Amino acid sequence: MQGRLCKIRQFMDEKHWQYNYREDEGCGVLEFLYRDRSYHIWEFQDDDGSFGAESNVRTCGRMEDFTGEYQEQILEIIRAWLRDERAQAGRQW
Numbered sequence: 694m695q696g697r698l699c700k701i702r703q704f705m706d707e708k709h710w711q712y713n714y715r716e717d718e719g720c721g722v723l724e725f726l727y728r729d730r731s732y733h734i735w736e737f738q739d740d741d742g743s744f745g746a747e748s749n750v751r752t753c754g755r756m757e758d759f760t761g762e763y764q765e766q767i768l769e770i771i772r773a774w775l776r777d778e779r780a781q782a783g784r785q786w
Contacts, residue, residue: 697721697736698746700764704771720744727774734767 694703698714698721705712705725712725720736733756734748745760750770759766 697744698723698734698764701734701768701771704768721746 696702696714697716697719701723702712702714710725710727712723714721714723716722720738721734722736723734725732730753732748732750732753734746734750736744736746738744739760743760744763745758746763746767747756747758748767749756750767751757
């Protein structure tokens, strides 16, 4: 897979999730809906050349910055959504 945010896009492709992806000034921009909520992952590059991402995946209404292994951090939050759903489905009548 070419382009930015490859790990996140690969995960979404495996799950057959629809998303919009583009690149802006060498940074990836990914937007998607999940459970009728709008999520954004906007990659940025710091002055030192390192990348990070701003996203609202943890709290849908508030953006936060992720740095370092930011794709893995974001993916862990998204995977937790799926684990929570499976756990709740097991508790249904």
